Amino acid sequence: MHKQISSVQNGLIKSLVVLSEKSKIRKESQTFIVEGRREVSLVLQGGYQIKQLFFYPELLPADFEIEEFKAEEYIAVSKEVYEKVAYRGSTEGVLAVVKEKSMSLQELKFETQHPLILVAEAPEKPGNIGAMLRTADAANVDAVLIANPKTDLYNPNIIRSSVGCLFTTQIATGTTQEILEYLKKQNIATYAAALKEDSELYHQQDYTRATALVVGTEADGLSDEWLKQADKKIIIPMLGKIDSMNVSVAAGILVYEAKRQRNFK
Secondary structure, rough: OOOOEEEOHHEEEHHHHHHHHHHHHHHHHHHEEEEEEEHHHHHOOOOOOEEEEEEEEHHHOOOHHHHHOOOOEEEEOOOHHHHHHHOOOOHHHHEEHHHHHHHHHHHHHOOOOEEEEEEEEEOOOOOHHHHHHHHHHHHOOOOOEEEEOOOOOHHHHHHOOOOOOOOOOOEEOOOOHHHEEEEEHHOOOEEEEOOOOEEEHHHOOOOOOOOEEOOOOOOOOOOHHHHHOOOOEEOOOOOOOOOOOOOOHHHHHHHHHHHHHOOOO
């Protein structure tokens, strides 16, 4: 018999709302919230630990086995409670409290000698971060590195906009200098996307070796550290009236050129 909660005034439910809204609480508890059956399934595939699984039985198929999610605790909730805690409204009936995983550079593991890595410096908008993670998953890149992160990566907006791809790709964070030093130590060539006169056309480079493609924000571009220390600066031609494009779009163009050169392997 699962535990049941029917009141929105329940202390556990109030703590769920705070966990969803406050980055500080997520960091202190080292937990975060994931909503939706597909997203929670991807959490499991990514090797995360589910602490608690809250579910609204009437939204689940009759033959659905809630224990498939392998949570430490299962809690059935009323419609009122689910609507209180569900970010997307009453859609799929499942919401999980998940234990964070380390995002240390030292824990990255590559199954190839020629990994393809996407690096984003100081991304801030959850929608852009989510879109880049979806691109990384679609292209099956070996890792995504976030330099000088401005946003909590377990923000519900990032999880939602990434459609759970936050859990399907290796991710590590660090300062720009830490990531630069890591890439150099691993003999991974760095290609920094920059609108500079000495930048070379992106499609004329060799991305078949161990490669890191580095993008910055639309507003500020990449820091001087990347521009000075990257192996090459590259540019995507701007053929219209403006001089920049959305960072997630730029990342997609670069990543898929690299995958094309690798015969999409």
